[in-house]
Amino acid sequence: MTVSPILPHASDATDPDAIIACRDLSKSFGGVRAFSGVGFSARRGEVTAVIGDNGAGKSTLIRCLVGVHRPDGGQVYFDGRAEPFADPDGARRAGIETVHQNLALIDELTVAQNLFLNREIVRRLGPFAFLDRPAMKKRAQEMLSRLSINMPSVTQRVRRLSGGQRQAISICRAVGAGAKLVVMDEPTAALGVQETANVEALIRRLHEQAVSVILVSHNFDQVRRLSDQIWVMRAGRMVATVRSAETTGNELVALVTGAAE
Numbered sequence: 433m434t435v436s437p438i439l440p441h442a443s444d445a446t447d448p449d450a451i452i453a454c455r456d457l458s459k460s461f462g463g464v465r466a467f468s469g470v471g472f473s474a475r476r477g478e479v480t481a482v483i484g485d486n487g488a489g490k491s492t493l494i495r496c497l498v499g500v501h502r503p504d505g506g507q508v509y510f511d512g513r514a515e516p517f518a519d520p521d522g523a524r525r526a527g528i529e530t531v532h533q534n535l536a537l538i539d540e541l542t543v544a545q546n547l548f549l550n551r552e553i554v555r556r557l558g559p560f561a562f563l564d565r566p567a568m569k570k571r572a573q574e575m576l577s578r579l580s581i582n583m584p585s586v587t588q589r590v591r592r593l594s595g596g597q598r599q600a601i602s603i604c605r606a607v608g609a610g611a612k613l614v615v616m617d618e619p620t621a622a623l624g625v626q627e628t629a630n631v632e633a634l635i636r637r638l639h640e641q642a643v644s645v646i647l648v649s650h651n652f653d654q655v656r657r658l659s660d661q662i663w664v665m666r667a668g669r670m671v672a673t674v675r676s677a678e679t680t681g682n683e684l685v686a687l688v689t690g691a692a693e
């Protein structure tokens with residue numbers, strides 16, 4: 433196993449292979465420290481997993497990367513540029529899309545409408561503007577087939593779909609928006625065995641298509657199956673980075689609990 437301690441200064445923000453890197457990042461809520469002194473980098477086209485016990489700081493770290501929280505200190509570099517994202521829209525404009533635990537899909541809209549939510553295709557005719565529904569349906573079908581997602585119909589209302597299908601639409605929407613980096617927080621936490629397998633297959637296809645992914649998961653087997661690199665957080669610190677192919681489940685447990693020291 434190759435375990436590298438991650439120090440605040442250790443991430444090389446100028447590394448052209450890094451899609452995202454940060455240095456000495458910290459965030460507290462009042463007197464509660466979520467994390468501090470965090471540095472890391474994630475390579476372009478790789479799946480990077482984030483693991484840690486409850487309260488280790490994973491979700492807060494991810495929220496700082498995607499503009500939901502503002503870090504108290506430190507720097508974030510995205511795609512080679514210093515990026516203090518002020519809000520999620522800023523992160524999205526730069527090319528970071530987030531797939532949330534509580535998926536931001538609208539039940540009463542169709543698959544196609546959800547895929548184009550807030551970025552509808554509009555056709556202009558003189559002073560008038562129309563939603564181009566045929567173009568959105570066609571493009572929605574192309575987006576789904578690019579990721580080999582089986583969906584009964586793009587005109588189906590999302591309300592009728594299973595948890596796994598909804599997750600697939602969220603991921604497809606992120607990729608279709610041209611994301612350079614897709615961030616997923618526990619994408620299979622609420623899913624059954626078959627649906628988890630489907631979402632894992634979808635994440636593998638993103639990997640094959642060189643989409644960079646950051647994946648937060650409690651499932652160490654899943655993390656080892658899907659990721660190239662694993663960041664380990666413990667009690668608000670980034671304590672190690674590990675190449676997934678070179679580690680075992682037991683070693684990850686030891687790093688997460690501190691028993692490895």
Ligand SMILES: Nc1ncnc2c1ncn2[C@@H]1O[C@H](COP(=O)(O)OP(=O)(O)OP(=O)(O)O)[C@@H](O)[C@H]1O
Pocket residue numbers: 461464465466467484485486487488489490491492493
């Ligand atoms: N909005 C908030 N206000 C106050 N404290 C917070 C807030 N969000 C997180 N924290 C605290 O920050 C610390 C890290 O929490 P965080 O949710 O980032 O951990 P986590 O590793 O994602 O945990 P889990 O796996 O349980 O989701 C915890 O002590 C938590 O209570």
